[in-house]
Amino acid sequence: MPELPEVETTRVGISPHIQGQTLHQVVVRDARLRWPVPTDLAANVEGKPLRRVVRRGKYLLFEFDHGAIIGHLGMTGSMRIVNHEEPPAYHDHVDLVFSGVTLRYRDPRRFGCILWQENPVMAHVLLASLGPEPLSDEFDVAHLLRACKGKKQAIKSLIMDGKQVVGVGNIYANEALFMAGIHPHRQAGRISAERLDRLVVCCKQVLSAAIKQGGTTLRDFVDSEGKPGYFKQQLQVYGRAGQACVTCDQHLTESRLGQRSTVYCKRCQR
Missing domain, CATH: 3.20.190.10 (MutM-like, N-terminal)
Known part of the structure; x- marks a missing residue:
């Protein structure tokens, strides 16, 4: 998608x-x-x-x-x-x-x-309840702390919730959580402010890098000129289940979270 x-x-x-x-x-x-x-x-x-x-x-x-x-x-x-x-x-x-x-x-x-x-x-009903843009100044650690406070929801599900922050889809949630060293299933309300600050930075970094590369080619995506994106070459976890972690060589684990493929490293993400 x-x-x-x-x-x-x-x-x-x-x-x-x-x-x-x-x-x-x-x-x-x-x-x-x-x-x-x-x-x-x-x-x-x-x-x-x-x-x-x-x-x-x-x-x-x-x-x-x-x-x-x-x-x-x-x-x-x-x-x-x-x-x-x-x-x-x-x-x-x-x-x-x-x-x-x-x-x-x-x-x-x-x-x-x-x-x-x-x-x-x-x-419009599709736009009225959307959260802040992830690349905007409104998406910062203070906002994420408020969103996570007291939540038992998995952090990956929370950052994919458009009412909390808009547009962090499945591919980039996997990548940002890996960069931040956060386990995707960890309860949002049990993550420290320091680690959430790191996650905000990683979300911005991975989305900015993907935009610069023209998006991610999976099956169907092409840009406005009919050309594929090239960020797939830089994916560190998504689509790499069972392969070696780029950091520690541990085999990456895949699970389902919110009906979406979730890939992570048990050693690097906690």
């Missing part, structure tokens, strides 16, 4: 081509996404200038003066800049047609979404 770095990579790739441009046409070939594409989407945005493209967690917001298109890539979605003449493929469900280029949304499994929200955009 595309996570925060993949979504940010997409935003950076598509923004220069469409920001400030007038959206001339919305083409919906298949409205049956996770939630149906609104029937009045075209009426709301055609002929209007797109002011900017921003990211909130894993959502892309295409902001107009009066509202925003909310996009999510789901599990297998992508958004690419293509020429008007490029014929759509079978899973190309929605086009946003600008003067010189088309933004094309592809989603084989149709778990993503293309929605519309009038101002205030952040009042």
Whole structure:
């Protein structure tokens, strides 16, 4: 599933081509996404200038003066800049047609979404309860201490909870906890402030590094130009169950936590 770095990579790739441009046409070939594409989407945005493209967690917001298109890539979605003449493929469900280029949304499994929200955009039910961005100053040790206080919840589950901090998905939670030396199953309320401070730093480091590399290639992710990400080459634990720890050579352990694959080193993480 595309996570925060993949979504940010997409935003950076598509923004220069469409920001400030007038959206001339919305083409919906298949409205049956996770939630149906609104029937009045075209009426709301055609002929209007797109002011900017921003990211909130894993959502892309295409902001107009009066509202925003909310996009999510789901599990297998992508958004690419293509020429008007490029014929759509079978899973190309929605086009946003600008003067010189088309933004094309592809989603084989149709778990993503293309929605519309009038101002205030952040009042939308998908956005209203989101926690701070992990790369922002709001996500600091004081915030994480408050979130963890008295919690028996596993720390990995807590940092993947979008109400506590938004966008730290499974891949990067595994990596950040390994970098911080924290066992993913440890109760959040039993971790010291010093170690939580280290975890905040590691979350920021691993996400920043992944964004710089263009995201992680697992199966389906490609960036706005159809190119894969390369952060997978730097993964230290995720996808490496049974292999040697890069620090101590202990075989890495895999378990399930919140129905997600969790890989860690029993020796290095406590």
